[in-house]
Amino acid sequence: MSKGKTAYSCSACGAQSPKWAGQCAECGEWNTLVEVVAMPATPAAARFSGYAGAGEARVRDLADIQPESASRAATGSDELDRVLGGGLVAGSVVLLGGDPGIGKSTLLLQTLTDLGGRMPALYVTGEESPEQVALRARRLGLASEHTRLLAETAVERIIEIARREQPQVLVIDSIQTLYTAALQSAPGSVAQVRESAAQLVRYAKASGTALFLVGHVTKEGTLAGPRVLEHMVDTVLYFEGDAGGRYRVVRAMKNRFGAVNEIGVFAMTDKGLKAVSNPSAIFLSRHDEPVPGSVVMVTREGTRPLLVEVQALVADSHLSNPRRVTLGLEQNRLSMLLAVLHRHGGIAVADQDVFVNVVGGVRVSETAADLAVIVAALSSFRDRPLPADWIVFGEVGLAGEIRPVPNGMERLREAAKHGFRKALVPAANLKQVKTEGLETVPLKRLADLFDQM
Numbered sequence: 001m002s003k004g005k006t007a008y009s010c011s012a013c014g015a016q017s018p019k020w021a022g023q024c025a026e027c028g029e030w031n032t033l034v035e036v037v038a039m040p041a042t043p044a045a046a047r048f049s050g051y052a053g054a055g056e057a058r059v060r061d062l063a064d065i066q067p068e069s070a071s072r073a074a075t076g077s078d079e080l081d082r083v084l085g086g087g088l089v090a091g092s093v094v095l096l097g098g099d100p101g102i103g104k105s106t107l108l109l110q111t112l113t114d115l116g117g118r119m120p121a122l123y124v125t126g127e128e129s130p131e132q133v134a135l136r137a138r139r140l141g142l143a144s145e146h147t148r149l150l151a152e153t154a155v156e157r158i159i160e161i162a163r164r165e166q167p168q169v170l171v172i173d174s175i176q177t178l179y180t181a182a183l184q185s186a187p188g189s190v191a192q193v194r195e196s197a198a199q200l201v202r203y204a205k206a207s208g209t210a211l212f213l214v215g216h217v218t219k220e221g222t223l224a225g226p227r228v229l230e231h232m233v234d235t236v237l238y239f240e241g242d243a244g245g246r247y248r249v250v251r252a253m254k255n256r257f258g259a260v261n262e263i264g265v266f267a268m269t270d271k272g273l274k275a276v277s278n279p280s281a282i283f284l285s286r287h288d289e290p291v292p293g294s295v296v297m298v299t300r301e302g303t304r305p306l307l308v309e310v311q312a313l314v315a316d317s318h319l320s321n322p323r324r325v326t327l328g329l330e331q332n333r334l335s336m337l338l339a340v341l342h343r344h345g346g347i348a349v350a351d352q353d354v355f356v357n358v359v360g361g362v363r364v365s366e367t368a369a370d371l372a373v374i375v376a377a378l379s380s381f382r383d384r385p386l387p388a389d390w391i392v393f394g395e396v397g398l399a400g401e402i403r404p405v406p407n408g409m410e411r412l413r414e415a416a417k418h419g420f421r422k423a424l425v426p427a428a429n430l431k432q433v434k435t436e437g438l439e440t441v442p443l444k445r446l447a448d449l450f451d452q453m
Helices: 078-084 104-116 130-140 155-165 190-207 228-232 331-345 367-382 408-417 427-431 446-452
Strands: 006-010 033-037 093-097 121-125 148-151 169-173 210-215 235-240 247-255 263-269 272-275 294-301 304-316 324-327 352-358 390-392 422-426 439-443
Touching (some): 033 190, 104 121, 104 130, 190 228, 304 408, 324 331, 331 352, 352 367, 367 390, 408 422
Parallel strands (some): 121 148, 324 352
């Protein structure tokens, strides 16, 4: 097979050079030249109708295009199907990232062995030997009679075997171990990861094969390699949680076939990852008696309301700059809420260390957690516990007003289903919500909250 020509492109300005240099001659940046393929060695013609490079391009009216309903295949796990948007779509490319040992290979091996009995599936491993994969499957008690396994790192060889095997589902574990003969750089480099992923994506779109790519993560928790890798795929999934803990959360950061920020909750057992059908139950501590600094709120992850416990600890500080520490929340927002509490509530915590944690390792990014953070901090500061059957959610503005949050009805229904009897919520949400068995207290400003507490 003839080798394609290579060049070096600057990742800062895009200028190309025939040879590598430490400094870009165009923009002057250092160590930005990476190897790229100037002429593909084996051009592939896309035949998949959903791919932008399929056939001859022509201009069409948007109203005349009839979208085809994407056929979805159930993976065997309700939580994984939820994150994928309802199932696995033919020709889709899914990128799965996470810390080492958190369960990426385990989840995909379980999924592939379940799909192997219903459709052709191929598992390509570049990090482990076939014996190691077989040992894991035997330890997890998986039925692996119909699962095909390949240990290979050359992209051209993988695509050649895949065309011969014709799998409907293909797993690459991992993309950082693959290399293409068109480039001289080592596997795992930016150029190799980008070109290897590009060839696999072209094959998946041309053949209609559902493709899973496993990606490594950096120390900062982001996917290793070029950011363009996330733009090339259809879905980006992240594993969250402590590798030594029991529960894992799979979050969709990008999904062209479903909702973004959808999550799936799994429990790690001796038989692999098991889907958790009621995640709200595992994120609540359910103390024997009410404790200060603890409050339950209803957050919304994708299309599902989720009950989580927010805990705060306010203690005297011996530092000149008291600490503001958050786990699962944005730290800058905590500082803003404490300033609002001081300005509109007259409660100063400038000499206090404030620690806020979301129980269970869940990350809450929406503003509906504002009211819960203030209530938990105030409860810990005054050393007064809230009743265990109270639920709180709402956004707090800089003027001290309590602003409504979306999907208030679903949140209150989830709270009532779990036995909560009183809800402190924004007044604007109660104009549309009527929930039996749950007393709702409308809040317009922080002063209304202080009256209730």
